Amino acid sequence: xxxxxxxxxxxxxxxxxxxxxxxxxxxxxxxxxxxxxxxxxxxxxxxxxxxxxxxxxxxxxxxxxxxxxxxxxxxxxxxxxxxxxxxxxxxxxxxxxxxxxxxxxxxxxxxxxxxxxxxxxxxxxxxxxxxxxxxxxxxxxxxxxxxxxxxxxxxxxxxxxxxxxxxxxxxxxxxxxxxxxxxxxxxxxxxxxxxxxxxxxxxxxxxxxxxxxxxxxxxxxxxxxxxxxxxxxxxxxxxxxxxxxxxxxxxxxxxxxxxxxx
Amino acid sequence: xxxxxxxxxxxxxxxxxxxxxxxxxxxxxxxxxxxxxxxxxxxxxxxxxxxxxxxxxxxxxxxxxxxxxxxxxxxxxxxxxxxxxxxxxxxxxxxxxxxxxxxxxxxxxxxxxxxxxxxxxxxxxxxxxxxxxxxxxxxxxxxxxxxxxx
Numbered sequence: 001x002x003x004x005x006x007x008x009x010x011x012x013x014x015x016x017x018x019x020x021x022x023x024x025x026x027x028x029x030x031x032x033x034x035x036x037x038x039x040x041x042x043x044x045x046x047x048x049x050x051x052x053x054x055x056x057x058x059x060x061x062x063x064x065x066x067x068x069x070x071x072x073x074x075x076x077x078x079x080x081x082x083x084x085x086x087x088x089x090x091x092x093x094x095x096x097x098x099x100x101x102x103x104x105x106x107x108x109x110x111x112x113x114x115x116x117x118x119x120x121x122x123x124x125x126x127x128x129x130x131x132x133x134x135x136x137x138x139x140x141x142x143x144x145x146x147x148x149x150x151x152x153x154x155x156x157x158x159x160x161x162x163x164x165x166x167x168x169x170x171x172x173x174x175x176x177x178x179x180x181x182x183x184x185x186x187x188x189x190x191x192x193x194x195x196x197x198x199x200x201x202x203x204x205x206x207x208x209x210x211x212x213x214x215x216x217x218x219x220x221x222x223x224x225x226x227x228x229x230x231x232x233x234x235x236x237x238x239x240x241x242x243x244x245x246x247x248x249x250x251x252x253x254x255x256x257x258x259x260x261x262x
Numbered sequence: 263x264x265x266x267x268x269x270x271x272x273x274x275x276x277x278x279x280x281x282x283x284x285x286x287x288x289x290x291x292x293x294x295x296x297x298x299x300x301x302x303x304x305x306x307x308x309x310x311x312x313x314x315x316x317x318x319x320x321x322x323x324x325x326x327x328x329x330x331x332x333x334x335x336x337x338x339x340x341x342x343x344x345x346x347x348x349x350x351x352x353x354x355x356x357x358x359x360x361x362x363x364x365x366x367x368x369x370x371x372x373x374x375x376x377x378x379x380x381x382x383x384x385x386x387x388x389x390x391x392x393x394x395x396x397x398x399x400x401x402x403x404x405x406x407x408x409x410x411x412x
Binding site for chain 1: 263279280281283301302303304306309312315316317318320321322323325326328367370385386387388389390391
């Protein structure tokens with residue numbers, strides 16, 4: 001990785017101006033994964049001066065600033081309090097405290113890493129990404145489209161969803177072989193996201209549809225796990241084979257649904 | 263580019279490259295306790311305290327640290343000796359490469375967690391890998407240290 005110049009703008013306007021006028025410039029977030037990249041960055045833009053490290057709540061939303069570290073997300077009382085603590089739980093095994101003190105929420109989302117635990121967890125919540133120019137964008141749209149913009153914060157609607165996160169790792173601090181998040185709304189509809197396939201999280205739509213039509217028994221949770229494992233595409237990499245991930249998917253989806261319905 | 267850093271309570275102005283990692287800058291400036299381990303952000307050997315919080319210096323741009331306070335083992339001798347004594351007594355030091363990072367993480371844990379359980383200790387220290395000891399001796403030593411300093 002090569003960086004030609006390092007910029008710490010004082011305003012978001014200034015940051016946006018650098019981002020959009022200088023070719024190959026990049027917002028660096030916490031910069032935790034930069035070392036592993038082979039990029040040549042003309043201007044590395046550090047948002048540390050923009051007061052984007054906060055976690056707060058309004059009557060309707062939880063708001064998380066883009067520069068909030070994963071460690072803050074993990075230990076904050078607000079993130080632990082809502083959705084059965086899914087945000088905090090999804091993060092707590094990402095490498096170690098030291099990395100979580102560096103990596104930021106904005107960076108974790110903008111990186112769109114396939115192994116991301118946070119994206120999988122947020123996918124099953126009513127989450128929007130607030131961009132400086134484009135404004136509010138649904139997380140799923142943000143993940144699937146390219147934006148030359150700055151993430152200011154994410155907002156999550158406080159809608160009484162119950163949620164659960166499951167992941168399997170080769171070792172405690174490795175990235176997940178597979179991760180699963182499930183949420184249940186008050187109208188009994190489910191959202192099921194499966195990530196680290198090793199691709200980024202996608203929804204198990206057929207399994208969600210199945211759960212709408214049945215009761216919340218353990219048997220139906222297992223059936224939903226089977227459906228999810230058959231509808232989602234898995235591939236192999238150095239962490240696990242596609243076949244192993246498919247087997248894990250059955251168990252993790254089923255386990256998450258059972259936890260929600262306890 | 264020039265940056266201001268407070269390293270072990272001493273103000274310094276240091277000339278760095280924009281893409282230089284904090285690990286390299288600290289070692290060039292005499293902090294050889296900061297170990298160059300995996301270089302991928304996995305092992306914790308390069309841990310330093312930035313504003314009292316443990317970070318991986320191999321994965322932190324030096325430019326980003328401007329204006330912050332950094333503590334390495336060189337700047338915390340007394341505390342390091344206290345914790346190390348327990349590690350030595352319990353057989354928790356073999357090759358010793360992980361010890362500087364581990365001790366700094368323990369120092370941070372002490373401030374952050376009040377009376378931590380064994381599960382909380384091992385979780386907090388899970389980012390400090392040790393290829394020699396198997397961790398049991400570390401855990402025993404740190405539990406004893408926390409218990410006896412009460």
